[in-house]
């Protein structure tokens with residue numbers, strides 16, 4: 001009898017990480033938990049950031065520069081975790097080297113540049129995806145399932161609300177670009193996730209009107225913003241503010257004729273049938289940490305993307321739709 005043929009060996013997807021700040025380091029930390037991913041190398045323009053990453057993740061090979069990083073043998077996918085002003089250059093460098101592109105949101109700092117980048121990636125037929133974690137987070141999947149099963153009745157209203165006592169938040173103290181109007185601000189940085197989630201859940205999300213309060217110093221980002229959006233016929237209100245006391249809030253609410261759901265603190269879901277909100281217990285992964293669960297699902301989907309398999313990650317075209325709404329609120333003509 002012929003012996004059974006051995007299982008084909010599937011090698012891990014080779015990842016290059018560019019930008020070793022808050023999110024680049026999170027990628028190193030999370031990729032280390034995923035056997036299907038191998039970090040081939042990493043690089044940051046700041047030598048101190050490279051040294052810190054090397055000290056905290058000793059297995060990481062620090063490349064000589066961005067091009068050497070992307071060209072290294074075994075790199076399938078380039079993850080771009082720099083501030084938005086540099087995303088386009090690195091996306092195109094990776095695309096021209098034949099690598100898959102996984103870019104952080106927002107796609108770019110300026111809307112015209114984002115439009116250009118989508119055209120450029122399409123012209124090169126570069127497989128690309130953008131890191132909106134609500135593409136994979138169990139909490140977002142739960143909302144999608146409850147909308148699909150009709151149990152909330154007719155959806156009548158959506159609310160997106162954020163408040164931060166301090167911006168940037170304490171854990172982002174090193175990312176001072178987030179304070180600046182040029183490419184930072186909490187509308188771009190945080191509400192973009194809710195606009196993406198609305199596109200995912202409802203298929204459309206457009207800006208109807210908005211108002212922003214700016215600080216006296218024209219270099220600084222917004223102090224507060226409000227907007228009305230139209231999500232496939234459902235009205236959505238958006239409100240954002242920072243710089244006062246009280247707990248931070250990041251809340252996305254969907255209200256239907258028979259019930260309401262809200263996503264709080266990024267990864268938790270609460271439900272109401274008209275009475276007080278009560279928590280929904282979501283299936284946990286082995287880590288027991290909802291952020292890790294969401295990130296690991298995102299990375300599992302990233303592996304599917306890199307292998308050309310079906311996956312739910314949004315591409316640059318969807319990120320452009322998000323950015324069109326966001327820049328409609330905060331870009332200064």
Ligand SMILES: NC(=O)c1ccc[n+]([C@@H]2O[C@H](COP(=O)([O-])OP(=O)(O)OC[C@H]3O[C@@H](n4cnc5c(N)ncnc54)[C@H](O)[C@@H]3O)[C@@H](O)[C@H]2O)c1
Pocket residue numbers: 018019020021022023024043044045046049081082083084086104105106131132133172174175176189
């Ligand atoms: N998907 C998410 O949930 C999420 C969360 C946080 C941040 N982000 C996004 O990730 C990106 C980075 O944010 P962050 O909070 O890590 O910022 P950060 O300032 O902490 O880190 C950015 C890093 O990029 C490096 N850098 C700057 N210019 C560079 C260049 N030209 N070449 C190479 N490296 C360069 C900096 O030295 C720094 O180490 C932003 O686009 C941000 O919006 C996404």
